[in-house]
Amino acid sequence: xxxxxxxxxxxxxxxxxxxxxxxxxxxxxxxxxxxxxxxxxxxxxxxxxxxxxxxxxxxxxxxxxxxxxxxxxxxxxxxxxxxxxxxxxxxxxxxxxxxxxxxxxxxxxxxxxxxxxxxxxxxxxxxxxxxxxxxxxxxxxxxxxxxxxxxxxxxxxxxxxxxxxxxxxxxxxxxxxxxxxxxxxxxxxxxxxxxxxxxxxxxxxxxxxxxxxxxxxxxxxxxxxxxxxxxxxxxxxxxxxxxxxxxxxxxxxxxxxxxxxxxxxxxxxxxxxxxxxxxxxxxxxxxxxxxxxxxxxxxxxxxxxxxxxxxxxxxxxxxxxxxxxxxxxxxxxxxxxxxxxxxxxxxxxxxxxxxxxxxxxxxxxxxxxxxxxxxxxxxxxxxxxxxxxxxxxxxxxxx
Numbered sequence: 001x002x003x004x005x006x007x008x009x010x011x012x013x014x015x016x017x018x019x020x021x022x023x024x025x026x027x028x029x030x031x032x033x034x035x036x037x038x039x040x041x042x043x044x045x046x047x048x049x050x051x052x053x054x055x056x057x058x059x060x061x062x063x064x065x066x067x068x069x070x071x072x073x074x075x076x077x078x079x080x081x082x083x084x085x086x087x088x089x090x091x092x093x094x095x096x097x098x099x100x101x102x103x104x105x106x107x108x109x110x111x112x113x114x115x116x117x118x119x120x121x122x123x124x125x126x127x128x129x130x131x132x133x134x135x136x137x138x139x140x141x142x143x144x145x146x147x148x149x150x151x152x153x154x155x156x157x158x159x160x161x162x163x164x165x166x167x168x169x170x171x172x173x174x175x176x177x178x179x180x181x182x183x184x185x186x187x188x189x190x191x192x193x194x195x196x197x198x199x200x201x202x203x204x205x206x207x208x209x210x211x212x213x214x215x216x217x218x219x220x221x222x223x224x225x226x227x228x229x230x231x232x233x234x235x236x237x238x239x240x241x242x243x244x245x246x247x248x249x250x251x252x253x254x255x256x257x258x259x260x261x262x263x264x265x266x267x268x269x270x271x272x273x274x275x276x277x278x279x280x281x282x283x284x285x286x287x288x289x290x291x292x293x294x295x296x297x298x299x300x301x302x303x304x305x306x307x308x309x310x311x312x313x314x315x316x317x318x319x320x321x322x323x324x325x326x327x328x329x330x331x332x333x334x335x336x337x338x339x340x341x342x343x344x345x346x347x348x349x350x351x352x353x354x355x356x357x358x359x360x361x362x363x364x365x366x367x368x369x370x371x372x373x374x375x376x377x378x379x380x381x382x383x384x385x386x387x388x389x390x391x392x393x394x395x396x397x398x399x
Contacts, residue, residue, distance in 0.1 A: 054149045060162055061147045062098035075112055075145040075165060078337070080105045082112060082145060082167060089113050097165060099147060110167040112145060118161035120262030122335060122347045124168070127261035129331050130380065131230040134321050138226050140245065140259035141169040144338045155340045164338045171257055173248040178256070179241035183218065187211040194240040197301045200286070204241070204301035215306065219246060220253040225306065225313045227258040228299060229320070232281050233380075233387060236264035237289055240298040263294040265351045278353055279382035281390070283308065290353075311398050317391035320384060328377045332369075341365040348372040354379060 053069065054061050063069060066087050075082040082103035089096030089111065096113030103112050115121055124142050131139035145167050146152050153160040178184060179192040187207055197204040212218040224244070231239035238260065246254040267278045269290030282288045286300045299307060307313050335344060342365050349355045354375035355368065362368055 050148050051150060054147060054151070056151070057098070059159060060098055061149060061152070073148050074099060075103060075167070076148045077143045077145040077167065078334075080143065080145070080167075081148070082110065085109070097162075099165065103167065107172070109170040111170070112165050112167045114162065114165045115262060118164070118339065118343055119347055119351060121161070121164060121166050122339065122344070123264045123351065124166055124261045125335060126331055127234045127236065127264040129327065130323060131234065131258070133324050133327050134384075135226050135230060138223070138230055138257060139261070140171070140257055143167050143169075144334070146338070155338060155343075161339060161343060168259060171245055171247045175246040175248055175254050177242060178219070178244040178246055181218075181246060183211075184241060192241055194242060194298065194301070197240075198296045200300075205303040205306075209303035209305065215253070218253070220249060220251055220255045221306065222312070222316070223249075223255040223257075225310070225316055227256045228302065228307060229313070229317055231258055231264075232283055232299065233320075233383060234261065234264040235266045235278075235281075235289065235383075236261055237266055237294050237297045237299075238263040240301060263291060266291045266294055267351060267353045269353060279379055279386060281383055281387045283390075308394070309398065311395065314391040314394045314398070318388050318395065320388055323377075323381060323384065328373055332373050341369045345369050345372060348376055352376050352379060 050073070053063055053072065053074070055064055056062070063074075069084050070086070071083050073081045074084050082105050085102040085104050087099075087101040089100040096115075100113040101111075103110055121144065125144060128139045128142045132141070143166075145165050146163055147165075152163045175181075184192060188204075192204070194204075196202060208218070215221040215224060218224075227244060228239055231237075239258065243258060243260040245257045245259055247257055249255040266289030268282070268288065282297075283299065286297050287295045288297055289295050304310075332344065345355065345362065345365055345368055348369075349359065349372070352372075352375075355372040358368055
């Protein structure tokens with residue numbers, strides 16, 4: 001009695017009423033006030049029955065309540081079932097979606113979230129797959145998942161991408177996020193904030209170089225260089241310390257794994273001539289890319305003696321292998337399970353700047369997508385080949 005329209009509550013047979021919340025395994029009766037009094041219904045909530053766990057709120061799949069779902073499978077991947085550990089997403093500006101949180105599948109933990117657009121989700125998958133195909137383990141593994149509910153929308157429906165989340169696997173030998181390591185926080189006065197280091201007036205590289213000469217006391221230098229090289233190849237400016245993970249290794253220093261590739265494939269569209277530069281890695285530019293909020297090339301915040309003026313850095317670039325020929329169909333076959341051909345075409349046109357001749361006359365989407373996948377593959381192979389050739393020139397200068 002006296003409930004406001006739109007309010008939600010549950011009452012359990014054990015006596016835990018709304019003010020206390022429900023924290024037991026018993027069946028609960030949930031009052032689901034979706035929009036107004038005429039749209040409410042009483043639902044028998046049972047954590048062991050997935051069909052009673054979810055509902056749609058403002059077009060998004062959400063839990064009817066969050067208090068007794070720990071250990072319940074809320075997401076399913078192609079070969080995985082993810083149990084909730086805790087709700088809530090750390091860091092970033094977006095909430096990560098109503099079901100964002102930390103989940104487990106056997107011994108594997110993952111952060112599962114969804115961005116405010118389908119583009120970062122797709123970019124994460126492509127970047128992770130491509131990086132790990134040439135430098136295994138240097139990028140965090142990710143997979144696309146959907147809520148374990150029968151009313152997930154078919155991929156062809158408008159807005160169906162909102163039912164697709166991304167599971168970012170936690171490294172099994174995880175130590176810390178680099179920016180959160182005690183030595184790093186101490187070096188930066190208690191807290192590292194990448195926003196402070198966006199102009200040449202103040203660069204994080206100076207602090208890193210003075211506190212960690214040649215990377216000592218921070219991480220294994222080779223693995224850090226590989227992570228930065230991969231971010232550059234993927235046109236991902238967002239490679240600051242907060243997007244690097246420290247993992248236990250057999251050596252004296254922890255190794256580095258890159259994660260968070262939502263801003264990858266930030267190709268040119270004006271600031272630098274796209275037609276002449278997207279097939280090259282723009283490592284010399286401090287500001288680049290068509291995504292205006294991600295224009296700062298964070299490579300500039302690492303000591304130049306670790307990167308562009310480092311012989312070992314360029315030797316690793318020169319030794320990069322080719323992308324495997326079968327990587328392209330494998331990646332897009334995976335993506336097509338979750339996203340329509342139209343969504344994937346729009347991604348490739350907006351992010352990769354390919355298929356621009358078809359903007360006004362796209363024609364059949366399935367055929368166009370196959371063409372754009374070929375253009376994407378050629379573009380990335382050109383970037384890799386040109387990067388290796390640039391490395392030979394840089395090594396010549398440094399010799």
